[in-house]
Amino acid sequence: MSGLFTLESADLERLHFALEASIRVARRSHFFLWTQGALQCFLPHETLLCASSGAEQTPGTQDVFSRLLIPPRVEYILTEPGAPVVGGLRQAWLQAGRAPLVLPAAPLRTAVPELACGGELLCHGIAGHGAAPSTFFVFIGLPAPPGPRERYLAELLMPHLHLALLRMREGEHAAAGASPALLSGRELQVLGCMRDGLTNQQIGEVLEISALTVKNHVQRILRKLRAANRAQAVANGVAAGLIAGVTADRR
Structure with a gap:
C-alpha cells in the first residue's frame, strides 16, 4: 500500500512535527491536544474512540476524545467496561485481518443515536501478543469517506498512536498510585x-x-x-x- 502514495514536502514537514509531538504525550490533556491538533492534518475527524487491553482480549479501558460536546449517557455507553459497541467493532477489525478497516457508521448511530457519526468509520489498532498490550482506535465524523490514502496514513501513524495512548495510561496509573x-x-x-x-x-x-x-x-x-x-x-x-x-x- 505504501508504494501508491507520495507525500509532498509540506506533508513530510507536518508529519515530522506530528511524530515529534507524539513523543511528548504523557497526559490525557497532551493526548487530546495531539489528536485534535497535529493528527488532524492527516486523519481529520470529530471524535476518536480509543481502547486498550491485554493482548487478544476485548478492550478493557475505553476513552472518547472529541471536539464536540459528548453527552454523559453517550460517554458512558462508549466507555463502560467491556462496552459491546467497541467490542463489536474490534472483532470486525480482527476478522478482517487487522488492517485499517472502513465500516458504515449506521450500526454505531443506531446504538448511540445522540452521537453525531454520519458516513463511515475508520478502525485500526495494534493487537499485542503474549503480555504485550493491545490498542484499538475508531475515527468518527470524518469529513469524507476514507479511502486508500486514509487507510495508508492510519497504518503509518498507528505505532505512534499506540505508544502515545499507552504513555497516557502509564502516566495516569502512576498518578493514581502516587496520589x-x-x-x-x-x-x-x-x-x-x-x-x-x-x-x-x-x-x-x-x-x-x-x-x-x-x-x-x-x-x-x-x-x-x-x-x-x-x-x-x-x-x-x-x-x-x-x-x-x-x-x-x-x-
Missing part, C-alpha cells in the same frame, strides 16, 4: 454511597443529582481505582484510605 486524592470530592461521596450498598437511583436522591450523572461518576471511579466492579472499587478505596470501611448509622 489517593485522585478522586474528586463528589466521587468520594459516590464511593461512600456505593460502600453503603445504595443503587444509582438512591445515590442520586441522596446527593440530589440524576441517576445518569451517578453512572458517569461510578464509571470514572472504576477507572481511577482500576476496579472491575463496584465491590472491588469499594475495597480499593478502603485500602487506599479514601473512605472508612465501616458505615456509621444513617438517621
Whole structure:
C-alpha cells in the first residue's frame, strides 16, 4: 500500500512535527491536544474512540476524545467496561485481518443515536501478543469517506498512536498510585454511597443529582481505582484510605 502514495514536502514537514509531538504525550490533556491538533492534518475527524487491553482480549479501558460536546449517557455507553459497541467493532477489525478497516457508521448511530457519526468509520489498532498490550482506535465524523490514502496514513501513524495512548495510561496509573486524592470530592461521596450498598437511583436522591450523572461518576471511579466492579472499587478505596470501611448509622 505504501508504494501508491507520495507525500509532498509540506506533508513530510507536518508529519515530522506530528511524530515529534507524539513523543511528548504523557497526559490525557497532551493526548487530546495531539489528536485534535497535529493528527488532524492527516486523519481529520470529530471524535476518536480509543481502547486498550491485554493482548487478544476485548478492550478493557475505553476513552472518547472529541471536539464536540459528548453527552454523559453517550460517554458512558462508549466507555463502560467491556462496552459491546467497541467490542463489536474490534472483532470486525480482527476478522478482517487487522488492517485499517472502513465500516458504515449506521450500526454505531443506531446504538448511540445522540452521537453525531454520519458516513463511515475508520478502525485500526495494534493487537499485542503474549503480555504485550493491545490498542484499538475508531475515527468518527470524518469529513469524507476514507479511502486508500486514509487507510495508508492510519497504518503509518498507528505505532505512534499506540505508544502515545499507552504513555497516557502509564502516566495516569502512576498518578493514581502516587496520589489517593485522585478522586474528586463528589466521587468520594459516590464511593461512600456505593460502600453503603445504595443503587444509582438512591445515590442520586441522596446527593440530589440524576441517576445518569451517578453512572458517569461510578464509571470514572472504576477507572481511577482500576476496579472491575463496584465491590472491588469499594475495597480499593478502603485500602487506599479514601473512605472508612465501616458505615456509621444513617438517621
